[in-house]
Amino acid sequence: MTIRDVIAAIESSVKTHVAAIDGNCLGGGVELALVCDYRVATPAAKLGLPEILIGLLPGAGGTQRLPRLIGARAALEFMLKGTPVPAKRALELGILDEVAEGDVVVAARELAARPKRRASAREAIVAKDVPMQAAPYVVAQAHKMVPPESNGGLAAHKLIDAVQASVELPFNFGLAREARLFDELVRSEPSQALRHLFFAERELSRIPGLPEARALPIERAGVVGAGTMGSGIAIAFAQAGIPVVVVDSSDAAVDTARQTVMGMFMYRVQQGKLTQEEAWKRAQLIEFTDDWSRLADADVIVEAVFESLDVKREVFAKLDAIAKPGAILATNTSTLDIDEIAKATKRPASVVGLHFFVPANIMPLLEIVRGDKTSPEVLATAFTLAKTLRKKGVLSGNAFGFIGNRMIFDYLREANAIAEEGVPPARVDAVMKRFGFPMGPFAMSDLSGLDIGRQVQAASGAQAFGRTNVLGRLVEMGRLGQKTGAGYFRYDKAVGKGREPIPDPEVDALFAQAAREAGIAPREISDDEIRERLLRALVQRGERLLEEGVALRPGDIDIVYVYGYGFPPHLGGPMWNARKEPAHA
Numbered sequence: 001m002t003i004r005d006v007i008a009a010i011e012s013s014v015k016t017h018v019a020a021i022d023g024n025c026l027g028g029g030v031e032l033a034l035v036c037d038y039r040v041a042t043p044a045a046k047l048g049l050p051e052i053l054i055g056l057l058p059g060a061g062g063t064q065r066l067p068r069l070i071g072a073r074a075a076l077e078f079m080l081k082g083t084p085v086p087a088k089r090a091l092e093l094g095i096l097d098e099v100a101e102g103d104v105v106v107a108a109r110e111l112a113a114r115p116k117r118r119a120s121a122r123e124a125i126v127a128k129d130v131p132m133q134a135a136p137y138v139v140a141q142a143h144k145m146v147p148p149e150s151n152g153g154l155a156a157h158k159l160i161d162a163v164q165a166s167v168e169l170p171f172n173f174g175l176a177r178e179a180r181l182f183d184e185l186v187r188s189e190p191s192q193a194l195r196h197l198f199f200a201e202r203e204l205s206r207i208p209g210l211p212e213a214r215a216l217p218i219e220r221a222g223v224v225g226a227g228t229m230g231s232g233i234a235i236a237f238a239q240a241g242i243p244v245v246v247v248d249s250s251d252a253a254v255d256t257a258r259q260t261v262m263g264m265f266m267y268r269v270q271q272g273k274l275t276q277e278e279a280w281k282r283a284q285l286i287e288f289t290d291d292w293s294r295l296a297d298a299d300v301i302v303e304a305v306f307e308s309l310d311v312k313r314e315v316f317a318k319l320d321a322i323a324k325p326g327a328i329l330a331t332n333t334s335t336l337d338i339d340e341i342a343k344a345t346k347r348p349a350s351v352v353g354l355h356f357f358v359p360a361n362i363m364p365l366l367e368i369v370r371g372d373k374t375s376p377e378v379l380a381t382a383f384t385l386a387k388t389l390r391k392k393g394v395l396s397g398n399a400f401g402f403i404g405n406r407m408i409f410d411y412l413r414e415a416n417a418i419a420e421e422g423v424p425p426a427r428v429d430a431v432m433k434r435f436g437f438p439m440g441p442f443a444m445s446d447l448s449g450l451d452i453g454r455q456v457q458a459a460s461g462a463q464a465f466g467r468t469n470v471l472g473r474l475v476e477m478g479r480l481g482q483k484t485g486a487g488y489f490r491y492d493k494a495v496g497k498g499r500e501p502i503p504d505p506e507v508d509a510l511f512a513q514a515a516r517e518a519g520i521a522p523r524e525i526s527d528d529e530i531r532e533r534l535l536r537a538l539v540q541r542g543e544r545l546l547e548e549g550v551a552l553r554p555g556d557i558d559i560v561y562v563y564g565y566g567f568p569p570h571l572g573g574p575m576w577n578a579r580k581e582p583a584h585a
């Protein structure tokens with residue numbers, strides 16, 4: 001018996017059915033509730049039809065019953081977003097009849113005494129928020145507002161088709177249409193890829209060979225360094241309701257960080273995401289100070305000072321003297337050896353890497369870097385902390401660049417090699433944007449700063465990204481990327497607020513000249529070759545990281561790339577994508 005059978009049985013029953021809802025009521029749960037005559041929920045309940053998030057649509061009548069209940073426009077919005085809403089909102093939308101402050105079952109019994117009410121399913125459509133004649137317009141608009149079918153929007157378009165059926169067809173025909181569209185989606189590649197990511201995410205904290213360990217409580221946090229990363233990390237703690245003390249040696253850095261924090265919370269208020277009062281409360285959770293002793297009662301301290309082993313070792317020695325026993329000492333280093341940092345303390349078992357991505361309060365990825373001596377409790381706590389901060393924690397071995405950056409170095413090297421063979425950076429970027437990345441490799445380099453790129457290149461022991469070191473030449477020319485108005489591209493304040501990459505013939509000429517000097521002959525390169533070479537660079541390094549045990553599972557790498565680097569989710573991540581369509585053929 002499937003949920004469709006249960007729903008059909010309720011629908012044909014002569015009794016009044018009431019759904020009493022508590023906790024998370026998602027997907028089939030909501031579809032079951034929709035067939036009932038009345039719905040009542042506790043104030044803490046949440047309702048959602050999240051199928052779209054895994055590339056599906058509600059397949060047990062939801063696409064036909066919801067528009068009949070709350071109107072086509074509201075139903076579309078609810079199902080296209082897929083995020084659950086609190087009971088109060090569900091009541092406003094008309095999904096619920098009541099929110100019960102007292103016992104929800106008692107409230108449901110009272111509703112059950114009322115007469116049957118089956119109009120939503122059986123009668124001809126009454127499109128509540130859209131007059132019938134405007135329904136086709138709403139449907140057409142919706143198609144325009146979602147991504148194209150070929151680029152992440154397949155399920156959205158099918159969902160809109162299903163809602164269109166609810167508007168145009170008798171109920172039973174609509175149900176049949178929904179079932180057919182659902183089956184198409186189940187078999188579709190985007191949905192398979194999204195389900196792969198869904199399950200990969202659930203695997204993340206399963207660490208083979210790690211003894212069961214209890215997470216330590218995290219009630220207070222500390223951050224050292226109030227720069228770009230430190231302030232973002234502090235905001236992430238505050239958003240999770242964890243008080244955080246931020247220590248920096250520079251008054252100027254603290255002033256800037258204070259402004260960043262206030263600016264960010266004000267922005268959330270403007271967006272309507274927080275009330276003024278909530279924003280104020282959260283901002284108050286962040287304390288800036290130059291007094292290190294204030295870190296003494298923190299359960300976790302994240303270091304985010306300059307990327308220098310000497311500076312970090314000094315900071316860790318200081319933390320070792322101040323932090324309470326059992327406190328977790330974490331570093332946000334991008335490239336340095338965690339074990340070398342841990343050696344500066346007498347408690348290497350408490351040291352772990354917590355590699356946040358910029359902006360740390362927004363990016364959903366956290367690489368958790370395990371040192372030689374990191375204890376199981378500390379790792380378990382790091383995973384719990386990731387969840388508390390609403391991030392996807394991925395375990396990485398302590399190897400240069402960890403998972404994400406190690407792979408991106410190879411990708412950038414290949415992008416430079418392709419440019420040396422005569423393809424302008426703008427074309428390389430355009431190909432990868434068409435593939436689905438939000439930006440291409442060169443714009444990405446310009447965004448993070450070419451000086452940083454060169455430092456990383458030097459730290460990795462590589463002579464150049466590519467064979468000719470155009471990156472180094474650009475840095476010498478003072479072209480450090482977006483921040484200096486020029487890097488691989490030019491930037492103009494008047495064009496896209498100085499963030500829009502403008503192709504620069506000077507850089508094309510620089511690549512051509514460097515290639516001539518190195519004896520690299522220009523040649524015709526197809527878009528397919530550009531894409532495949534770049535994807536292959538990612539995948540080959542990914543395979544090496546798996547062999548070396550730096551990454552645990554291909555799915556972990558996929559999560560890193562989708563949530564940290566903008567790899568298109570409907571393609572499932574680089575490793576998943578290569579499995580289906582070998583980029584390295």
Ligand SMILES: NC(=O)c1ccc[n+]([C@@H]2O[C@H](COP(=O)([O-])OP(=O)(O)OC[C@H]3O[C@@H](n4cnc5c(N)ncnc54)[C@H](O)[C@@H]3O)[C@@H](O)[C@H]2O)c1
Pocket residue numbers: 224225226227228229230247248249250253303304305306307308311315332333334335355356357358448
């Ligand atoms: N920016 C990124 O994209 C990014 C991403 C991930 C990780 N990281 C890593 O995060 C760390 C910080 O990077 P950032 O971009 O925030 O740097 P930043 O230069 O913006 O900030 C560093 C801050 O540390 C402070 N500081 C330096 N030495 C100190 C000391 N001894 N005691 C107290 N404060 C000190 C500085 O005053 C400064 O405010 C680095 O290890 C970096 O590799 C950076």
